[in-house]
Amino acid sequence: MKTRDRILHTTLELFNECGEPNVTTLQIADELDISPGNLYYHFKNKTEILSELFEWYEKEIGEILDVPETSLDIEDQWLFLHLVFEVIARYRFLYQDLVNVMSRHERLAGKFKRVIAKKTNASRQICQNLAQQGVLKATPKEVDALCKSIVLTATYWISFSTVIDGEQSDDTLNQGVYQVMTLVLPYLREEERAILREMGEAYL
Template sequence: MKTRDRILVTSLELFNLCGEPNVTTIDIANEMDISPGNLYYHFRNKDEIIFELFQAFETAIHEALQSPAEMGLDMMDYWMYVHMIFEKIWEHRFLYRDPATILERNERLQKKFNRILEKKRESALVIVERMRQESMIQISATEAERLAINATMTVTYWLNFQHIRHLTAHHEPDDLGLGVYQVMSLFAPYLPVEGREMLEAVAETYLGSTSSSDSFK
């Protein structure tokens, strides 16, 4: 692996593990056992590293956010779609741990992150409309927009919520399924009885008996 690529891989690992504000370029160089000068040859500062990592994340998340094109999808399909989005966020979770700290330093990233937020909302709205067309849910246009926004907020802030809740445990939980369940549960009020039963059956498959509020204990 080329040194430039190693810098990106190591930086991502350290940012995810320790939080970006707690990692310096010297830390990255020491972890790689290279000189700071060697690192600065490839990246002038930490923000350049962050920008390149963000570009990789941007590509991955936009691909993941492409709404499923097939008709006739079931609850399991939508569960897996949301899970894939959470996986991409988890891979670059340092961007979501304290986004304001990073985005306030870089106007270009602010615009890019806002485009990602809007893409999340649009994708959620497409799925809501498709589910409505296939009579999976009963929902008004106003409710659909509100549901799309709530789903966007939950996807965006779930890992941050989990991180804060587990600060004293000195580890970050990687149970993405629980986050998926929180997103999917937003649809429950608009599902018919059989739809809610199917959602709980899918949740049971992935979460076992923890699919209820007991998961928060």
């Protein structure tokens, strides 16, 4: 692996483990066993590393949020949420201290707002698709509120679970997906409710 890529992967691990504000370029260089000068040859400062990592995140999450315009079912929504939570877990440093990170990096804050908007639009498209099939029973206002609740829960689940459990695991991801799906549960037909309950029992 090239040094530049090693820097990015190692920094991502350190950010996730220690929190982005607590990691310095000297720590990154030390972890890689390279000189600070070697690191600065590839990146002028930590902000440049953070910006590139955010580009990775934005690309990965963007590919998932491009929801296909086809008929979806409850299993599809579950898979969609699972993939979203996997990306969130890979870049959890963004979510663990979201307000702090975004307040110190205004350019990233604007980009993250666009990601939030894409999450909301993707959730709305899925819910509207289910409503058109008669699977989900909700008014347009209820759908709008439901989608915002879905995005809110997904965005702050990492912070919430860190406070409660103190660490992240596969169970954290699975519980997050299930927590979001329970928001949808009251609006589903009884048949889909039963499917969702069965999936939850097998998943957790």
